[in-house]
Amino acid sequence: MSGLIPPKAGRGMPVIPDLAVSSAPVAAAALPVTAKPTLAGLPRAALAEFLSGHGVPEKEIRMRVGQIWHWLYVRGATGFDEMTNVAKTLRALLDANATLARPEIVREQVSVDGTRKWVLRLPSRTAHDKGAEVECVYIPEKDRGTLCVSSQVGCTLNCSFCHTGTQKLVRNLEVSEIVGQVLVARDRLGDYPGRTPPEGAFVPNDGGRFVSNIVFMGMGEPLYNYENVRDAIGVLTDPEGLQLSRRRITVSTSGVVPEIARLGTDTGTMLAISLHATNDPLRDVLVPINKKYDIAELLQACRNYPGVSNARRITFEYVMLKGVNDSLAEARALVKLLKGIPAKINLIPFNPWPGSIYACSDWERIEKFSDLVFSAGYSSPIRTPRGRDILAACGQLKSDTEKMRARARLMLEEQLALGAE
Ligand code: SAH
Ligand code: SF4
Numbered sequence: 088m089s090g091l092i093p094p095k096a097g098r099g100m101p102v103i104p105d106l107a108v109s110s111a112p113v114a115a116a117a118l119p120v121t122a123k124p125t126l127a128g129l130p131r132a133a134l135a136e137f138l139s140g141h142g143v144p145e146k147e148i149r150m151r152v153g154q155i156w157h158w159l160y161v162r163g164a165t166g167f168d169e170m171t172n173v174a175k176t177l178r179a180l181l182d183a184n185a186t187l188a189r190p191e192i193v194r195e196q197v198s199v200d201g202t203r204k205w206v207l208r209l210p211s212r213t214a215h216d217k218g219a220e221v222e223c224v225y226i227p228e229k230d231r232g233t234l235c236v237s238s239q240v241g242c243t244l245n246c247s248f249c250h251t252g253t254q255k256l257v258r259n260l261e262v263s264e265i266v267g268q269v270l271v272a273r274d275r276l277g278d279y280p281g282r283t284p285p286e287g288a289f290v291p292n293d294g295g296r297f298v299s300n301i302v303f304m305g306m307g308e309p310l311y312n313y314e315n316v317r318d319a320i321g322v323l324t325d326p327e328g329l330q331l332s333r334r335r336i337t338v339s340t341s342g343v344v345p346e347i348a349r350l351g352t353d354t355g356t357m358l359a360i361s362l363h364a365t366n367d368p369l370r371d372v373l374v375p376i377n378k379k380y381d382i383a384e385l386l387q388a389c390r391n392y393p394g395v396s397n398a399r400r401i402t403f404e405y406v407m408l409k410g411v412n413d414s415l416a417e418a419r420a421l422v423k424l425l426k427g428i429p430a431k432i433n434l435i436p437f438n439p440w441p442g443s444i445y446a447c448s449d450w451e452r453i454e455k456f457s458d459l460v461f462s463a464g465y466s467s468p469i470r471t472p473r474g475r476d477i478l479a480a481c482g483q484l485k486s487d488t489e490k491m492r493a494r495a496r497l498m499l500e501e502q503l504a505l506g507a508e
Pocket of ligand 1: 242246248249250303304305306307308309339340341360361404406435436437438439440
């Protein structure tokens with residue numbers, strides 16, 4: 088499995104921010120945050136509840152939800168005035184009481200390789216919350232466009248090689264904030280009937296959708312925000328709306344074992360496991376949730392994952408850390424560990440971030456590791472680092488919390504008081 092990425096790319100490449108071809112605020116795409124709630128990103132039940140709460144007769148609600156749903160998710164409407172088949176009086180009522188605001192784009196960066204990163208500000212929820220920020224990354228290829236979405240602001244889990252884990256401010260994203268990331272990407276890429284991508288944008292050219300795949304590999308641990316992630320997947324896969332295929336949605340977890348089975352049953356999505364080590368003492372350090380659910384328990388949950396088969400393999404992510412987990416003995420241990428599980432192994436060259444204590448394994452070592460795993464019968468692609476120049480690669484995401492830290496404690500206190508999380 089040699090030669091999947093150019094040899095130089097694996098060598099602990101430094102982060103070079105000024106390689107980005109563009110990095111600019113995108114004021115035009117951002118809708119103003121107002122006190123009115125947004126309907127963009129809501130599931131059907133929440134839309135129905137909103138309409139019912141605003142006096143729409145019960146017998147009309149199903150039909151109205153269907154209309155709004157179509158405008159939101161098939162046509163990408165950003166204003167109620169576009170919804171021409173919705174009665175004018177209802178449009179006025181909606182306009183007076185709601186918006187179709189997406190998360191606000193604070194910054195858009197485009198990498199030399201076509202990867203796009205959006206820094207998104209979420210609507211404020213309490214007096215001291217000036218709007219938390221999350222990041223979302225679009226990775227275009229010839230035949231697919233993958234959007235890497237965040238499920239939480241920050242992450243509580245502190246994996247020692249991950250930038251997101253160093254962020255203090257943590258909260259769960261709402262369903263509309265998860266779906267909103269997909270809407271932002273589709274808005275910016277012109278991924279709706281009759282629209283076109285921005286001049287010079289790199290998008291798939293196979294005639295399919297520009298956003299065809301979703302990976303929950305941005306900020307946060309998706310299974311610590313289970314209900315919202317599940318409901319967001321419901322919106323993303325709705326056959327009358329966004330229509331994404333469940334097999335093109337992958338949820339990555341550090342190993343929240345008790346939630347794995349119901350993820351499979353409820354959503355039918357693909358599963359990825361951040362394994363990163365082949366023995367418990369090392370995994371305890373790299374992925375500390377291992378102290379709660381060890382490797383044996385985690386792999387048992389994988390064997391039992393509903394729907395797992397050779398056609399629906401589980402992806403095991405393995406970050407290549409120089410001198411830490413990259414020996415060939417560990418490659419052999421990995422093969423042994425995964426025996427009997429329909430698996431593919433994604434080797435991820437470590438992406439450095441300011442202050443990280445690890446280095447990326449040497450390229451030759453990554454190739455040898457990959458060859459060994461491959462010759463044991465596993466697909467073992469080395470994940471091409473994308474968007475490194477704009478800090479958009481795996482584990483490099485972190486919102487600008489330095490500015491937010493002072494407010495973080497106040498926000499958390501307010502959330503606790505509200506019982507919000
Ligand atoms: N919290 C979830 C999903 C988000 S992280 C999880 O841990 O699975 C997405 C992937 O990026 C995970 O496999 C994670 O371990 C990996 N990752 C984190 N930091 C990284 C880094 N600096 N370099 C390469 N991969 C990293
Ligand atoms: Fe959280 Fe995943 Fe990063 Fe670990 S790797 S700190 S679980 S985002």
